[in-house]
Amino acid sequence: MRSIRRTGWTGVAALLALLAAPAQGETPIGPRTQPPYPDWLTTRMETLRRQDPKAMLLGDSLVVGWPPDLARRLFDAEPMNFGAGGDSTGNLLWRVRQSFGPGMSLESALVLVGTNDLPTRTAAEIADTIAAIATDVKRFAPGSCVTLLTLLPRRDGNAVFAERIADVNRRLAALAGPGLRVVDVHGPLRDACPAESACPLYKDPVHLSRAGYERLTAAIGKTGC
Numbered sequence: 001m002r003s004i005r006r007t008g009w010t011g012v013a014a015l016l017a018l019l020a021a022p023a024q025g026e027t028p029i030g031p032r033t034q035p036p037y038p039d040w041l042t043t044r045m046e047t048l049r050r051q052d053p054k055a056m057l058l059g060d061s062l063v064v065g066w067p068p069d070l071a072r073r074l075f076d077a078e079p080m081n082f083g084a085g086g087d088s089t090g091n092l093l094w095r096v097r098q099s100f101g102p103g104m105s106l107e108s109a110l111v112l113v114g115t116n117d118l119p120t121r122t123a124a125e126i127a128d129t130i131a132a133i134a135t136d137v138k139r140f141a142p143g144s145c146v147t148l149l150t151l152l153p154r155r156d157g158n159a160v161f162a163e164r165i166a167d168v169n170r171r172l173a174a175l176a177g178p179g180l181r182v183v184d185v186h187g188p189l190r191d192a193c194p195a196e197s198a199c200p201l202y203k204d205p206v207h208l209s210r211a212g213y214e215r216l217t218a219a220i221g222k223t224g225c
Contacts, residue, residue, distance in 0.1 A: 028090040029097075029129075040084065045099045052105045053080040055223075058092060058133070059112040061085035062152065065207060070217045075108055076224075088116045089129035096136050106141035108223045112149040114168060115206060118158075123167035126151075130168075131175055138179060145179055145225035148172055150186045152216075153193065156205035181225050188219040 031037045055075035057063045063083030071079050082099075084091065092113050100106075111133055117126045134146045150169040154161055169186055176182040192215060193199035201212035208216065 028088070029094045030090065031094055032086065032091055034086070037084075044082070044084075045095070048080065048082060048099050049101075051080060053077070054105050054107045055079035056082050056106060056109045057112070058082045058096070058109060058137075060087040060092070060116055061207065062115070063112050065213070067210060067213055070213050073217055074110060074220055074223050076222070077107065079108075079110075086116060087113065089113050089121075089126055089133065090117075093129055093133050093136065096133055096140075100136065100140040102140060104141045104144075106137070106144045108145050108147070109137050109141075110147045110149065110220070110223055111137075112152075114151045115154065115165075118154075118161045118164055123164050123171060126164075126168050127171035127175075130172060134175065134180055143179075145181065145223060147181045147183060147220065147223045147225075148175065149220070150182070150184050152206075152208075153186055153190045154206055155193065155195070155199065155202055157195075179225050181223070183220050185216055185219050188215060 031041060054077035057066060057071060057074075057079055060083060063081060064085050066081065066083070068081070071081065082095070084095070087095075092111075111130065113133070114126050114130060117129075130148060134148055137144060137146050150172055151165045153165070165186070169184070172182050173184070189201060189212065193201055201209055201215055203209045203212075
């Protein structure tokens with residue numbers, strides 16, 4: 001496997017120094033201080049560098065919970081799950097910038113992130129940071145295919161969040177282009193789960209059950225562009 005050059009990373013202390021509060025209006029890019037950081041950070045990012053995977057899932061707890069057998073259906077190669085529970089778009093962008101580097105073997109990446117940003121950020125900010133994640137993945141792996149998933153419906157009855165999700169998803173749809181596929185997974189889950197009744201696709205207002213991941217995986221199909 002080819003050696004991968006990485007951006008400077010000299011230890012957890014140096015990384016956590018990046019947690020300085022951003023100026024107002026700037027994207028809050030950096031790691032979190034609570035679990036799974038920093039212990040998860042030191043092991044998972046090193047695993048990524050060592051394995052140099054050809055396929056990856058990137059995101060928050062919705063990615064962490066993806067059953068491995070279903071995730072394998074999405075790719076032609078064994079995928080690495082690079083999800084972190086509780087991550088925001090800014091956390092994931094930081095992880096990509098710290099972990100990825102020139103010479104990667106990555107061929108296909110799937111990105112699902114953004115629901116944790118809904119309480120604090122605008123639709124434009126969320127979508128712009130997701131676009132930055134895709135841009136950086138492509139920068140380090142120019143030949144890769146990036147599949148962006150729209151934000152999933154939430155079943156917490158929050159009308160403001162629902163409106164913001166719809167706005168984010170409209171903005172994500174406009175990003176599709178060569179090497180960048182955008183898949184609407186909001187529609188299939190929404191249609192299968194009427195708001196006024198219980199839904200077996202969810203195990204709580206945000207996270208999916210096994211049946212939910214089966215529906216999600218089927219809606220995506222293969223991740224090639």
